Structure formats: C-alpha cells, structure tokens
Amino acid sequence: MAKKKLLVVTGGGDCPGLNAVIRAIVKRAAQSPDWEVWGSIEAYNGLLRTPKEIVLLDSAAVAGIHVRGGTIIKTTNKGGPFSWPVQNPDGSWSAVDRSDELVEILRQEGFQAVISIGGDGSQRISKALYDKGVPIIGVPKTIDNDLAATDFTFGFQTAVQIATESFDRLVSTAESHHRVMIMEVMGRHAGWIALHTAIAGGAEVCLIPEIPYDIHKVAQRLHQRFNNGRGFAHVVIAEGAKPKDGTITARLATEVGYENLRLGGVAYQLSAQLRAAGLTADIRETVLGHVQRGGTPIAFDRVLATQFGVKAFEMVLAEQFGQMVSYRNNTIVSVPLQEAIANYNYVQVDSFLIQTARGVGISFGD
Numbered sequence: 001m002a003k004k005k006l007l008v009v010t011g012g013g014d015c016p017g018l019n020a021v022i023r024a025i026v027k028r029a030a031q032s033p034d035w036e037v038w039g040s041i042e043a044y045n046g047l048l049r050t051p052k053e054i055v056l057l058d059s060a061a062v063a064g065i066h067v068r069g070g071t072i073i074k075t076t077n078k079g080g081p082f083s084w085p086v087q088n089p090d091g092s093w094s095a096v097d098r099s100d101e102l103v104e105i106l107r108q109e110g111f112q113a114v115i116s117i118g119g120d121g122s123q124r125i126s127k128a129l130y131d132k133g134v135p136i137i138g139v140p141k142t143i144d145n146d147l148a149a150t151d152f153t154f155g156f157q158t159a160v161q162i163a164t165e166s167f168d169r170l171v172s173t174a175e176s177h178h179r180v181m182i183m184e185v186m187g188r189h190a191g192w193i194a195l196h197t198a199i200a201g202g203a204e205v206c207l208i209p210e211i212p213y214d215i216h217k218v219a220q221r222l223h224q225r226f227n228n229g230r231g232f233a234h235v236v237i238a239e240g241a242k243p244k245d246g247t248i249t250a251r252l253a254t255e256v257g258y259e260n261l262r263l264g265g266v267a268y269q270l271s272a273q274l275r276a277a278g279l280t281a282d283i284r285e286t287v288l289g290h291v292q293r294g295g296t297p298i299a300f301d302r303v304l305a306t307q308f309g310v311k312a313f314e315m316v317l318a319e320q321f322g323q324m325v326s327y328r329n330n331t332i333v334s335v336p337l338q339e340a341i342a343n344y345n346y347v348q349v350d351s352f353l354i355q356t357a358r359g360v361g362i363s364f365g366d
Helices: 018-029 099-109 120-131 156-177 192-201 215-223 266-276 289-293 299-317 352-359
Strands: 004-010 035-040 054-056 084-087 093-096 111-118 136-140 179-185 205-207 233-238 282-287 323-328 331-336
Touching (some): 004 018, 004 099, 018 111, 099 120, 111 120, 111 299, 120 136, 136 299, 156 179, 156 289, 156 299, 179 266, 205 215, 215 266, 233 266, 299 323
Parallel strands (some): 004 035, 004 111, 111 136, 136 323
Antiparallel strands (some): 035 054
16 A cells, blocks of 8 residues: 655755754654655755655654754755746746646645745745645744744754854953954844843843844943943844844845845944944954854754654644644644744844843843
C-alpha cells in the first residue's frame, strides 16, 4: 500500500531552529508508518522548477541536524508561486502567478498535506494556498518575533543571545577608549531584538521603530556618561528605528523577485546625527547584520522548534488544515492562518518590558 506523502517547505529568511523543526516532523512521522516526508528545495521553487527538486526526508537525512543553523532544504525570500519572476525578451523582469500550477503539481505528486515553515510573508502564501484548497499547516519562524499570533517565534532567542554576546564584547572596547558604541540589530519594523538586547546588555539608550527618537534627548543622555571627555556609553538601535518626523533608513532592493525594502545602516545615520547635535565623544558603529541569523540555535529555540514540529505533524493527522502552530501562555496550540497574519507584532510602548527598561534607566530618546 502506497504511503501518504507530506511536503515540508522552508520559506523566507533563514533562521536558527529550522532544522530542528524539520527533524521533529520527520521523527514524529516515523511513528506513523503510513506517512513519508518530503522536502521541496528553496520553498516551493523545488516543485515549480524543471526538473523538480524534491527530496525524501527520512531518519538518516535528519540525523543530528537540530544543532545546525540554516535549513537542509534551503530557503528563499524572492518570488513565490503567486509572483514567479520571469525574464522578458528585452531583459526586463515581470512576475506571473503560478499558484494554480503549483496546486496541480501537488495533486499530481500525491501530496496529501503541506507544512510551511516561515514568517509573515510565507504564512500569507500559506493562507492563499489554503483558500485554493491546499491542505496546509503553518509553522511560525522569524528572528524578528513579529508574528502577533504567537508569544515567541523560534530563532528570536538565538538572535538576542548573539546580539547580547556582541554587545558584551563592545563594552570593554568602549570603556578602554572612552567611546560611544552604537550597535545596530535586525528586527525590521519591530524592536524586539533591540529591546531585549538593551536590557540584557545594560545599554544607556535603546532606539526602536515603535518610539521615534529626539536626537537631542539621545545626545543629552549620552553626554551624561562623560566627565571631561572620559567615560563610555552604549546604544542599541533597531534597523527600523527612525527620528521624530523622520523616515527609516532603507533602500529599494535591486534583486529580482525581492519586494521588501532593504533596511540597514541606521547606526551610521545616528552617528552623524549625534555629531550634528553636538556630541563630542568618539563614536563607533557596529552593524551585526546576518550574523544574527546564522549558527547553532540555543537550547530554548531547539526545544520550541521541536515542539512546533511535533505539533505540526499531529495537526496533519487530525486534518487541522488552514491553521498555524502557536506558542501561547507556555502551551503549544494552533490558530487560524487568517488570525496569524492579521496583525503585526509591534512592541507595545506601554508594556511591562518597556517599563522595565525605563526602570533601569534606559532612554528611548523620547
């Protein structure tokens, strides 16, 4: 008797813990011998390419991968089944909708369920495919922690740990040279990584997208850390932070199929603003960038990712399609995909975490 086929895809940016989810799905599926698990290379691209790139994910394929960063079935944040890049005869590019073709390929290949591991963009694709009749389940993934339907996404805690360790290393050099060190972290339009890092590291200033800053107040707070040119201070700034009446530091992407703004470089903008505001201390900038995305996931993220993977397969068995796995109140549950993508998970400016930061003297420049 032919086995039932489950397809696993990883989409969007890479994230510590992706392999732990894949491993958990495969190991849980091994306890249901009538199922086999397959992976599509680079999200749905593996199905839409000719020849197809899909691989069998058995116990041997996933052995020991939970300690590895990245994803063994690769990922992409460009294009997708609803916006497939096609080069025109004149060399320009346009996008075509291949979603109906993808649905037919899934049927032809005999896949009876799909688990999509990804962030906001990936789960929007999941919802759209579910509306077309695809039996799909979502697993939330992003270092930015910006999915509102779950308390945490795996990968976030690892990104915070990497950022905090980097911050700790900047303390000694700032102290030695009497400098202001500005460290820029990821997060796109949410300040979760910056906020957690600032509290964990003991920053004087934390600048996040949710609280536009007054550069003069930032400069004043930093100036208080110096006496006759001696002293040191630290700023953690989220890549999406912006001054009052200002805009984020970003540029349009030039890569084919990549529609998001490319954030980055706000640390250098802040440095120039501080000098213009009269801060005379030496200033140095560090942009962590993709360092936060890679490497071994910490234990918290491995455990959370494993819980998500097991839950996702059990949702397949229960045919709970159109749902996303979620971590809420220290319990693994499921929520409708529509709810999962309905709201962006911004830092609430009146939250206890913000109050905690203010309580230990961290300035948000407001």
